[in-house]
Amino acid sequence: MLTPEELERIVVVLVAPRNPNNIGAAARAMSNFGFPHLRIATTYDVPFHDARSAVGAAETLAAARQFERLEEAVADCSLVVGTTAVGPREVQHPLHRLEAAGGLIRAHVSGVPPGVAEASAGRVAILFGSEKTGLSREDLSHCHWLLRIPTRVEHRSMNLGQAVSLCLYELIREELLREELIREELLKETGGAGSELPRQGNAPAATAEERERLLALLLRALEVSGYTQPNADQDMQQKFRRLILRLNPAHGDVAVLLGVLRQFLWKLNRSG
Amino acid sequence: MLTPEELERIVVVLVAPRNPNNIGAAARAMSNFGFPHLRIATTYDVPFHDARSAVGAAETLAAARQFERLEEAVADCSLVVGTTAVGPREVQHPLHRLEAAGGLIRAHVSGVPPGVAEASAGRVAILFGSEKTGLSREDLSHCHWLLRIPTRVEHRSMNLGQAVSLCLYELIREELLREELIREELLKETGGAGSELPRQGNAPAATAEERERLLALLLRALEVSGYTQPNADQDMQQKFRRLILRLNPAHGDVAVLLGVLRQFLWKLNRSG
Numbered sequence: 258m259l260t261p262e263e264l265e266r267i268v269v270v271l272v273a274p275r276n277p278n279n280i281g282a283a284a285r286a287m288s289n290f291g292f293p294h295l296r297i298a299t300t301y302d303v304p305f306h307d308a309r310s311a312v313g314a315a316e317t318l319a320a321a322r323q324f325e326r327l328e329e330a331v332a333d334c335s336l337v338v339g340t341t342a343v344g345p346r347e348v349q350h351p352l353h354r355l356e357a358a359g360g361l362i363r364a365h366v367s368g369v370p371p372g373v374a375e376a377s378a379g380r381v382a383i384l385f386g387s388e389k390t391g392l393s394r395e396d397l398s399h400c401h402w403l404l405r406i407p408t409r410v411e412h413r414s415m416n417l418g419q420a421v422s423l424c425l426y427e428l429i430r431e432e433l434l435r436e437e438l439i440r441e442e443l444l445k446e447t448g449g450a451g452s453e454l455p456r457q458g459n460a461p462a463a464t465a466e467e468r469e470r471l472l473a474l475l476l477r478a479l480e481v482s483g484y485t486q487p488n489a490d491q492d493m494q495q496k497f498r499r500l501i502l503r504l505n506p507a508h509g510d511v512a513v514l515l516g517v518l519r520q521f522l523w524k525l526n527r528s529g
Numbered sequence: 530m531l532t533p534e535e536l537e538r539i540v541v542v543l544v545a546p547r548n549p550n551n552i553g554a555a556a557r558a559m560s561n562f563g564f565p566h567l568r569i570a571t572t573y574d575v576p577f578h579d580a581r582s583a584v585g586a587a588e589t590l591a592a593a594r595q596f597e598r599l600e601e602a603v604a605d606c607s608l609v610v611g612t613t614a615v616g617p618r619e620v621q622h623p624l625h626r627l628e629a630a631g632g633l634i635r636a637h638v639s640g641v642p643p644g645v646a647e648a649s650a651g652r653v654a655i656l657f658g659s660e661k662t663g664l665s666r667e668d669l670s671h672c673h674w675l676l677r678i679p680t681r682v683e684h685r686s687m688n689l690g691q692a693v694s695l696c697l698y699e700l701i702r703e704e705l706l707r708e709e710l711i712r713e714e715l716l717k718e719t720g721g722a723g724s725e726l727p728r729q730g731n732a733p734a735a736t737a738e739e740r741e742r743l744l745a746l747l748l749r750a751l752e753v754s755g756y757t758q759p760n761a762d763q764d765m766q767q768k769f770r771r772l773i774l775r776l777n778p779a780h781g782d783v784a785v786l787l788g789v790l791r792q793f794l795w796k797l798n799r800s801g
Contacts, residue, residue, distance in 0.1 A: 282688055289680040289687055313684045356703055407701065408561040412585045415561055415694075416554050422691040423698050429679065431628055482796040484789060500785060504776040513772060517756060521793055524754040528800025 266366040273387040281311030282418025288314040290425040295321040298330040335379030339400035342413035351402040358404040359427035463511040474518040538638040540566045545659040553583030554690025560586040562697040567593040570602040604738035607651030611672035614685035623674040630676040631699035670767035746790040753797040
C-alpha cells in the first residue's frame with residue numbers, strides 16, 4: 258500500500274508514443290490506481306488531451322506534461338526504470354521481473370528500504386517506449402535498471418496501456434498474507450450489513466434439526482409422488498440425509514426449500 | 530506458476546463486448562500470458578476476427594468461440610467468477626480482491642488445494658461484462674463469486690483489455706508463501722455453508738450445464754405445482770439459480786435430484 262506522498266513520487270513517462278488512444282488508456286490506468294504524474298517525452302505535438310479511451314481520466318490528462326527530450330522528463334528523478342519486452346540475455350542492464358521490480362520501486366519512494374536505515378525517499382520514473390519499437394538504446398542509457406513483465410517468450414510485445422496498467426497494479430498490490438489484511442478481508446466478508454441474501458461461504462449453515470425437517474418433508478414428497486414405496490426403508494432415508502448434509506444448505510435456504518416442498522406436497526396430494 | 534494443463538482449464542468469457550478492438554486487446558493479453566481459451570457470449574455478430582489491436586494474437590482470435598447465451602459459454606465450467614467494479618456493500622455475492630481471487634482460481638484448476646487432498650481439478654470461467662455496463666444481474670446469477678480489481682473508489686471503471694490483462698497476470702504471477710495465502714482463503718471459504726470447493730473431499734462439483742438442467746426442471750415443477758405463475762419472472766429464475774449455486778451440488782447428487790424432480794413432475798402433471 259503506497260501512501261499519497263509515495264504515489265506522488267512515481268512518474269509514468271511515455272517515450273515517443275504514436276497513438277493518442279494509448280496515451281488515454283495509460284492515463285485511465287493511472288487514474289484507476291491513483292498515480293497523478295504523467296509525462297510524455299516526444300518531439301511530435303501529440304494531441305493527447307483528446308485521447309478517446311480515457312474514460313474518467315480527464316484530470317490526469319489535463320495535468321500531463323510534455324517534454325521534448327527524455328533527459329528533461331526525468332530530470333528530477335533519482336531512479337529511472339526502463340520497461341522492456343526482451344529477455345535477460347539481450348540487455349546490458351540489470352533486469353528484474355515485475356514482481357521484484359515493484360518491491361525495489363516501493364522501497365525507493367518510501368525511503369525505508371529494508372536494511373538501509375538512512376536512505377531517503379526519492380522520485381522514480383518508469384519509462385514506456387513507443388508501441389512499435391519500445392525504448393531505444395539512447396533511451397535505455399538513462400535507465401538504472403530494466404523491468405520485464407513476465408510474458409511468454411513466444412509473444413512478449415504488450416499493448417502499451419496494458420503494460421502501464423500492470424506495472425501500476427504491481428505497485429499498489431497488497432500482500433494479503435499480512436495478518437491485518439486477512440482480518441480486513443474477513444471483516445468485509447462477514448460484515449454484510451448491507452446485503453440481504455446470505456452470502457456464500459459465511460452464511461450460517463442450517464442446524465441438524467432444520468436439516469431433519471427438510472429430510473422429513475422430502476421423504477413424504479418422495480412417497481406421495483411414487484418415487485419410494487410407503488414406509489421407505491432406512492437405506493433410502495440415510496441416502497437422502499447424507500445428500501442434504503453434502504449440500505449443507507444455509508439457514509435461509511432451508512426456509513425456501515421447505516416452502517417449495519410444502520407446495521409440491523399440497524399439489525401432489527391432490528393428484529390422482 | 531500454472532502448468533499448460535492448468536492454463537487450458539481457464540476460460541476468458543467476454544459478455545456482450547461492444548468494441549472489436551477491445552476483444553483484440555483481450556486476446557493479445559491472453560496470448561502474452563499463455564491462456565488459450567477465449568469465448569464471447571453475445572447475440573450480435575461481432576467481427577472479432579478482424580480486431581485491430583490484436584498484435585500477435587491471431588491464433589487466440591482464430592480459436593475464439595462465440596455463443597449466443599452465457600449459459601452455453603460456461604456450460605463445462607465448475608467455477609464461474611464474475612468481475613466487477615463495485616464494492617462489497619453493493620453486491621449480493623461474495624467478493625474477493627484480485628490478489629485473493631487469483632489463489633482461489635489457481636486452487637480450482639490445479640485440483641490440489643492444500644488441505645483438500647482428493648479434490649479434483651475443474652474448469653474456471655472468468656466473466657468480463659460489456660465496456661459500458663459491466664455484467665448484468667442476469668449474468669451475475671451464473672457466478673459463484675465476484676472478483677474486484679483494487680481500483681480507487683473515485684475511479685473504478687477500467688478499460689476492458691486492461692482488466693483482462695491484470696486478472697491473467699495475477700494468475701501467472703510468482704509469489705513466495707502463496708501456499709499459505711491459499712490455505713487462509715480456503716479456510717475462509719469452507720468455514721460456512723455452501724462452499725465453493727467440493728465438500729466431501731473428493732466429489733467433483735457439478736458443471737454449470739448440470740446446474741442449469743437442475744434449475745430448468747425445478748422451475749417447471751414450481752410452475753406446475755402452483756408455487757410460481759406460468760412463465761415466472763427473471764427474478765424468480767435468478768433467485769433459484771443462486772440457491773443452486775450456493776448448494777453447489779456434486780455431480781452425482783445432481784443425477785439423484787434430477788430423478789427426484791422428474792418423478793415429482795410426472796405425478797404433479799397428473800394432479801387436478
